[in-house]
Amino acid sequence: MSAVVQDRESIGMEAEATDELALVRQVAEGDEQALAILYERYADPLFGYIYHALDGGREEIEEVWQDTLSSAFRAAGSFRGQSRFFSWLCSIARHKIADHRRRNGIRQQNLSLMAPEDLVRLADESPLPDEVVNRRDVCLRVAEVLSQLPAEYRTALVARYAEGRSVEEIAQLLDKSYKATESTLSRARDAFRLALSSQPEADI
Amino acid sequence: MNEEQREQNLGRLIRAASAPAARPDPAVRKQTLQQLQAELRTAHRAATTKERAPELEADQFQRQQEHKIIRKETVMSTLVRNWRWGLGAIAGATAVILIVLSPSPKAYGKAISVMSNGVRAVARLTSVHLRGKLRTNPRENFSTIMPEQDFVSIELWKQFSPDLKWRVELPGRVAVMDGKSTVLFISPDYAAKAGPSRSAFDTQMYHEMADISGALEHEIAAIKTHGWPVTLTQEQGADGKPKSVVAIDARSGLPDSDYLKNAFFSTADTRRVYVFDEQTELLEAVRIYLHTADGDRLVFETEQIDYNEAIEPGVFHLDLPANVKWQQDMQVLPDNEKYAAMSPEEAARAFLEAVGREDWAEAEKFDSPITESFKQDRGGLQVLSIGKAFTSAISVINGAEFVPYEIKLKSGQINKHNLALKKDRKTGRWFVDGGI
Numbered sequence: 001m002s003a004v005v006q007d008r009e010s011i012g013m014e015a016e017a018t019d020e021l022a023l024v025r026q027v028a029e030g031d032e033q034a035l036a037i038l039y040e041r042y043a044d045p046l047f048g049y050i051y052h053a054l055d056g057g058r059e060e061i062e063e064v065w066q067d068t069l070s071s072a073f074r075a076a077g078s079f080r081g082q083s084r085f086f087s088w089l090c091s092i093a094r095h096k097i098a099d100h101r102r103r104n105g106i107r108q109q110n111l112s113l114m115a116p117e118d119l120v121r122l123a124d125e126s127p128l129p130d131e132v133v134n135r136r137d138v139c140l141r142v143a144e145v146l147s148q149l150p151a152e153y154r155t156a157l158v159a160r161y162a163e164g165r166s167v168e169e170i171a172q173l174l175d176k177s178y179k180a181t182e183s184t185l186s187r188a189r190d191a192f193r194l195a196l197s198s199q200p201e202a203d204i
Numbered sequence: 205m206n207e208e209q210r211e212q213n214l215g216r217l218i219r220a221a222s223a224p225a226a227r228p229d230p231a232v233r234k235q236t237l238q239q240l241q242a243e244l245r246t247a248h249r250a251a252t253t254k255e256r257a258p259e260l261e262a263d264q265f266q267r268q269q270e271h272k273i274i275r276k277e278t279v280m281s282t283l284v285r286n287w288r289w290g291l292g293a294i295a296g297a298t299a300v301i302l303i304v305l306s307p308s309p310k311a312y313g314k315a316i317s318v319m320s321n322g323v324r325a326v327a328r329l330t331s332v333h334l335r336g337k338l339r340t341n342p343r344e345n346f347s348t349i350m351p352e353q354d355f356v357s358i359e360l361w362k363q364f365s366p367d368l369k370w371r372v373e374l375p376g377r378v379a380v381m382d383g384k385s386t387v388l389f390i391s392p393d394y395a396a397k398a399g400p401s402r403s404a405f406d407t408q409m410y411h412e413m414a415d416i417s418g419a420l421e422h423e424i425a426a427i428k429t430h431g432w433p434v435t436l437t438q439e440q441g442a443d444g445k446p447k448s449v450v451a452i453d454a455r456s457g458l459p460d461s462d463y464l465k466n467a468f469f470s471t472a473d474t475r476r477v478y479v480f481d482e483q484t485e486l487l488e489a490v491r492i493y494l495h496t497a498d499g500d501r502l503v504f505e506t507e508q509i510d511y512n513e514a515i516e517p518g519v520f521h522l523d524l525p526a527n528v529k530w531q532q533d534m535q536v537l538p539d540n541e542k543y544a545a546m547s548p549e550e551a552a553r554a555f556l557e558a559v560g561r562e563d564w565a566e567a568e569k570f571d572s573p574i575t576e577s578f579k580q581d582r583g584g585l586q587v588l589s590i591g592k593a594f595t596s597a598i599s600v601i602n603g604a605e606f607v608p609y610e611i612k613l614k615s616g617q618i619n620k621h622n623l624a625l626k627k628d629r630k631t632g633r634w635f636v637d638g639g640i
Binding site: 027029030032035036039043044047048051052056057060062065066069070073074101104123124126127128129130131133134138139140142143146157158160161162189192193196 | 210213223
């Protein structure tokens with residue numbers, strides 16, 4: 001990725017981070033609309049994160065997901081913006097998962113997370129075996145990385161690869177021209193790859 | 205590797221992480237937002253207008269009621285969700301099938317009918333009992349294929365409601381999830397325990413068969429990624445009734461020279477055949493053929509699938525023998541460094557020689573627990589040779605190394621095999637993961 005593009009990604013992410021800090025502060029002041037915006041942005045990725053991290057039944061996942069969101073929004077006033085909001089949500093989710101396991105007498109399962117650089121190297125070198133693609137820790141890492149991308153990039157990547165939409169459909173979704181959408185997808189892939197190869201954000 | 209392949213890899217990673225099952229149910233999602241907004245409203249009022257206690261109580265009451273509704277919906281919508289995801293999968297499957305078959309309106313209508321019926325039927329399921337046969341060793345992993353072996357029976361019981369519970373059983377290996385934990389027992393005396401899981405201990409493929417919408421979803425993702433050929437045909441069943449048959453030719457992507465090629469379903473080149481009964485609308489049979497140089501060989505086949513039968517609660521209870529030994533986490537040893545510095549070959553030799561000396565405390569530093577049956581079978585062995593460690597393409601995922609060895613048992617029998625070793629992350633030591 002060129003330095004220029006990388007800078008643009010950084011600027012985009014910083015702008016979104018600033019925006020989300022403002023939104024979280026509004027939530028802390030009781031703004032339901034701000035809560036709805038953050039919810040739209042992060043509820044689904046958080047569910048995916050818990051889905052891959054917990055490896056439990058559907059109801060357990062929903063329970064932990066709801067508890068995490070409830071705790072996070074109740075504690076919105078304590079969010080200082082030192083990490084991305086989603087990372088903060090994930091740290092709360094990890095505590096909730098640990099609580100859930102303790103309550104139910106479940107032994108902690110250590111996911112042997114593949115080193116990010118190994119994953120990217122592997123994806124660059126050869127077709128990925130299904131064994132890698134479907135691994136729970138890999139899915140967890142990818143879900144986390146996707147959630148940290150600017151919303152437009154995330155939308156484009158999920159629409160293209162998870163939902164199998166055409167570039168024309170994504171262009172409509174993003175309200176952009178075909179060419180601009182192709183360019184967005186290309187930048188989104190670069191940003192995804194870069195984020196995937198970075199070390200995970202430390203626990204908060 | 206070219207850019208197209210690289211993009212495919214990224215796409216597959218994104219698709220796997222964003223599977224429909226990893227997203228909340230829309231109804232629960234909507235209600236959860238309302239609940240959170242209600243909580244925020246309540247909390248904000250409490251913080252700003254303490255004197256308005258009666259209103260607060262009313263709001264709390266309302267919140268409790270909403271909370272109950274969400275929980276109820278969570279339970280009630282479990283089956284409905286299966287139905288909806290299935291529809292998503294069906295749309296994908298239909299598209300794929302149409303490309304392969306013919307874009308004619310007739311073929312289109314038929315494909316929709318086959319898949320939609322199967323999914324509608326899944327929506328009504330409370331349980332599945334699947335009986336089949338698999339070419340493998342009765343004590344092996346549930347997804348291990350041994351094409352030269354005779355068939356052994358394999359059975360799955362799965363209860364979807366009121367609570368998810370399941371049991372998968374080979375003659376010498378059984379895994380049971382009773383809603384609270386998942387236990388694996390390998391006859392005669394080995395056990396391992398994990399939390400409640402959807403598909404622990406290598407049982408995933410059977411769960412996917414039990415939840416056909418999930419199976420199709422998985423297949424469709426793979427078809428889209430790899431461009432595997434799919435066919436849809438109609439045949440007459442042994443009962444004289446028409447069946448719709450979906451066949452998928454799956455490729456593992458592993459080179460033929462890979463040690464694990466065709467060892468497991470996930471690393472094998474197979475033809476997977478799903479048979480739907482057009483009258484009952486349900487998946488009626490699954491057949492899996494292994495592609496070999498000599499042609500296709502049937503390695504798995506369902507013999508009967510019963511839906512919505514009452515499953516005896518005892519099925520989800522496992523009575524273990526008194527002498528069972530439980531799998532233990534590895535612990536850091538006082539002289540851990542010595543073991544952590546070993547090469548895989550050194551670790552294999554140290555382990556096998558300890559077994560030969562019947563020094564079980566030493567052997568357990570590599571493989572815990574050492575069961576009585578293992579002691580009887582392997583104790584006193586003689587190490588004849590240790591080869592050079594090698595890896596599989598899969599090793600990049602799990603770090604497994606395979607060390608060739610030749611041993612002579614007390615009985616005089618000579619065994620040649622490859623010891624699978626992995627490094628424990630906590631202790632940095634090699635542990636035995638199979639191959640003995």
